[in-house]
Amino acid sequence: MRPSSSPEPASALAALTWACSRDLRIALRHRGEVALVLVFFLLVGSMFPLAMAPDPGLLRAIAPGIAWVSALLATLLSLPRLFAADHADGTLEQLLLAPAPLAALLAGKVLAHWLTTAAPLVLLSGLAGLQFDLDPEDIAILALSLLLGTPLLTWLGAISAALTLGARGGSTLLGLLVLPLAVPVLIFGAGSVEAASVGLGAEAHLSLMAAGSILASMVGPATLSLAVRIAFE
Amino acid sequence: MAAINWFRFASPASFYPLAGKLTGLFGWVAVLLAIAGLYVGFVIAPTDAQQGESYRIIFIHVPAAWMAMFIYVVIAFWSVFSLALNARLPSMMAQALAPTGALFAFIALWTGAFWGRPTWGTYWVWDARLTSTLVLLFLYLGLIALRSGIDDPRRADRACALLALVGVVNVPIIYFSVRWWNTLHQGATISMSAAPKMAQTMLTAMLLMTFSAWAYAIAAALHRVRTIIIEREALTDWVGRLVNPVQRQQQP
């Protein structure tokens, strides 16, 4: 699977498109793996009411936090998928040597990962919201907060996944690295729904998260390339 | 301060004896400053009108919290050099600082809890600074865990350097987001930053203890880096002479 059958270096956009479509095709072939993450999201969310008295008022109050933590954990569990297979069969090394900008190739992979993990979560959050009896407006804000916050989360996760490639400790180490870095996203993500539900308006939270995701998408590719290069020294 | 002189110490072999001398020096500075600080803090500083005697915990709580923060920034500083120059010694310094930084973060949390209990009634208050310090502790543990999870030392150096840089950029963001979260949920009623209106003596004691902590951190890190150097340079000649002295002399 070479990026181009001709030896000329590929443009950034071409590299990105190629990497993204390749990963999407692979994800399509392994639909089960993708679905697993989404099932996990709903499963974790369901644990909380079971672990306490399912008082409707209480559940509505903690719903944003729970939905966001569940999304965080589900994203965390899906991260190894980003690099593990390619690392194992040597494709990742090939990407490093390919005559295409590594940053663009990796950005394509991250985009594909977001499309197959976070984007479905945004849709599923509606279900989670119903489980907790959230108002439709609040559900909409929850979905929007996930939409705006998950790109940043995915970039943080991708960089951490690259750093832990081949390290001992597996997913737990990855979790230790990602979760502290994800604290701001968690605070503003869950906080946006809460703010909306008490009538304070979620614009500030949502714009901050959008800014964070945009910033992450700008510095993410270069940082991720460095992380991947480090993993192959 | 000729540039030449500093680069002479850039090799582990020449840095090792320098670090040894400095460890002792900074260790003693730390002890002296601590004695001075504790004297001012316990003997000279008065009892606080509102908090009684328990406020005296801040003489170790605040320095610990500041040092935990400061050491992380220093680690990030060394990480820049580690990545930019692809050099070993900056990475070793970063590696040497992490455990001490984590220790200070833990002390800040512990003393914060024991200060919170008599003052505000609970051992844990989710105030902005304590919560940020908790996240900072996890960041330190992540650095240490990543270091021990990667076998190749140079790879570990660079991975931890990048992680530290990603972390240091996030730390202010984490702090401000936690502060936002805190003011939304608790108002300004409970705040660890609202220390007793500081009498001059209290401030002096706190500053003395902070400098003591700083000197201690330098001493501990320099001691640790010497161990790291021995481990990683084990097969070089000079380490051979160090660990297998020809005559049984006093080791440096």
Added chain:
Amino acid sequence: MSAWLAMGGHGFFIWSSYGMLALALIVEIAVLRRSRRDAAERARAMRADLNQP
């Protein structure tokens, strides 16, 4: 003396704090010295294995 130790009723909290600090410092310094000795040991053993003096 015991009045000073009691610290106006807050003795438990103050001494738990300073006590933990003392414990932490003792542990850190002990670990520092121990790992230095162990590193020298391991270096010696490694060099002996490879027949380097």
